[in-house]
Amino acid sequence: MSQATWNPAQYLSVMSWAMFSTTITSILLALIFFPFTNLGAYLVGWPLGLSITVNVILFIASSLARRDQYVSVSLTAEGIRYTDESESYRRNELLRASDIKNIRVRRNPFFKSLTIDMKGNNQRFFLSNVSLTDTFLAEAGALISGGPSNAPQTDPS
Structure with a gap:
């Protein structure tokens, strides 16, 4: 992923x-x-x-x-893995796809920022100065909208 x-x-x-x-x-x-x-x-x-x-x-x-030098966001089959490995703030959370409201990327004049909005508690997860693959947002959108079954499939041949 x-x-x-x-x-x-x-x-x-x-x-x-x-x-x-x-x-x-x-x-x-x-x-x-x-x-x-x-x-x-x-x-x-x-x-x-x-x-x-x-x-x-x-x-x-x-x-x-x-600011978010030690943060990474990974797509998994269950949802999105948010990891912060900074010295004073260790965090490793699995954000379930059913709990995520939306995921978006904002562009400012200097860099892009990734924002993940949660449904229930209005919590937000950020990653400032993000480097994304070309398919990250499409795969994340498919994961949030319908789970892994709606994610783009690769041809095995």
């Missing part, structure tokens, strides 16, 4: 943009406070404010992209 895991390549991409933004902000700050140039009047307004804002946004996105 298919599996959804944390995407390290996308995390490194967001983190590299955050580091690049930090470099630009540092250069702007250095030019403002460098005593031999008169660039402070030109850089103190919107260029510095924009640079700091972009820097903050990118670091928040990179921390969110790293």
Whole structure:
């Protein structure tokens, strides 16, 4: 069956943009406070404010992209296996297909996030910065809607 895991390549991409933004902000700050140039009047307004804002946004996105580093979601015959192997929060749960309301993937400007909504208790399971196979959502939808008998079958020949 298919599996959804944390995407390290996308995390490194967001983190590299955050580091690049930090470099630009540092250069702007250095030019403002460098005593031999008169660039402070030109850089103190919107260029510095924009640079700091972009820097903050990118670091928040990179921390969110790293949040679920040890989480994986696997499709099984009984439902969906949600595993979190982080040091302080060990969790291994089987989410039965009959208890799952829906499963969806949301795309933000930086990465995709997987959300699993449960029926009874309005509980949600998340996986930020997810890497999915092409058939994961189709297989999960088939599993939720009708169980393993409605899942796509492979030709044995």
